[in-house]
Amino acid sequence: MSDTTMQAILLDRPGPLDTLRFGTLPIPRPAPGEVLVRVQAAGLNPVDYKFAEAGDGIAVWPHVLGVDVAGTVEAVGEAVSKWKPGQRVAFFGDPWRRGGFAQLAIARAETLAAIPDGMSFEIAAALPTAGVTAYQILHRKLPERPQVVLVFGVSGGVGGLAVQIAKAAGHHVIAVARTDRADMARALGAHTVLAPGPDLLAQLKASTNGHRADLVIDTIGPDNPNDVLDLIAFNGGLASIVAFPDFSRLRWFERGISLHEVALGAAYRYGDETDLADLGLMLTSLFAMVDRGEVGVTIADMVSFADIPRTLGRLKRRKLNPGKVVATMDFPSSNQNHVSAAEPGK
Structure with missing residues (x-):
């Protein structure tokens, strides 16, 4: 990996989870109204494997899955004044756009929610889709x-x-x-x-x-x-x-x-700016409820970046404990070529 590329889990075309592979992509630049987020944790959801298999509406390949993202602001695009580099944020991302199973991800500025000081990246990443x-x-x-x-x-x-x-x-x-x-x-x-x-x-x-x-x-x-x-x-x-x-x-x-x-994701295709901003408002309100102790989050499994494809397979087969599954983005020092979504030994 160089200063111009990032590690990611790539989907080259619609297909089963065992077609996912580790690779690199150019680091994206935030357009006006966008924010570049360095990913610290990512939630895993059924929408991830459903998009992998269907791929409907994905325009740019290879695709990167992952709609639940928590991390720190790396850079902001023009006309973004609310967010600054270093701030801790989370968001529910556009399923049709490259997502959070990567070192860096792009978000619409209005969809971001600030992570409270006492909340971990892992808890924040568990909340966007389900919460x-x-x-x-x-x-x-x-x-x-x-x-x-x-x-x-x-x-x-x-x-x-x-x-x-x-x-x-x-x-x-x-x-x-x-x-x-x-x-x-x-x-x-x-x-x-x-x-x-x-x-x-x-x-x-x-x-x-x-x-x-x-x-x-x-x-x-x-x-x-x-x-x-x-x-x-x-x-x-x-x-x-x-x-x-x-x-x-x-x-x-x-x-x-x-x-x-x-249908949260549909806000990106059929909603307007108010609908997108409401994604950030709802997540902000939810974080406040967690901060006040009104809502708790059960993390069933915490997995590594390298285990994401295999864990998505377990999620699809309902082979996980009750609660949410979160990946900590501990990126390997060297890229691997291919990963399997099957259970070990299968």
Whole structure:
């Protein structure tokens, strides 16, 4: 590596994770309104392996994955006055642009959030995708009044943070969790924990004096064995971060259900400057909640830069512990040519 190049994990074309390779790229320069960030930690998310396999809309190859980034400001482009070199920042990046699995990454200035003094880079990197998704559901989609909020997938990043953010906002939080995850759901702040299964609706009504959920947060999607639509109260809503259920059996003018789609990355393609700035505002608010002790972050695994491809494979196969996965960017002194996303020995 020279003074003009940086190390990165490269994707030469859409394909499986075992096509990722270590290599170098020219160090990018921030354009007007942009900031160059030296990456200290990066979060791993399902969006990473999904983009690797699909590659839809990626214009510049080789691509660099990694949308959750925490680090220090290295340089700023023209018309950037808020950020200075050396500041500690984090951001949710544009999935279609080269991302954080590299020594340096470009961010839109308005999407950055300052990392509080007492927060580590690793905790900051664990929050953008999962945390801002949960925050947007509960503070942008849901009316600001006490609600009954039912959350699926509490062992995942979005679900676990949604329970905590909902409780901090004053909602009555019900988690759906298996017996072996019930204690974890209570520790996160769930007021009630229900077991998944055919009697889930009956359990819900029994725990709420016959009421259903004002908001159902579904992080499971088509694999969810429960009918989420049956769980929603009159004038209630469904917030989904995955594919939607089958709405064909619902009749118009029956329960007045609202649908809330959450698609953070789409802000870069279909949003405007206000939408992009809101990514930074939401992350800033979330950092403040963590700083006040209202929200905690569970890091399931901390991996090295060299282990990112293999760990993405484990993430896809759901072979990781509950919580978030973060890579510390301890770049090797020499480049490796090829990496595998398979488990050791596979």
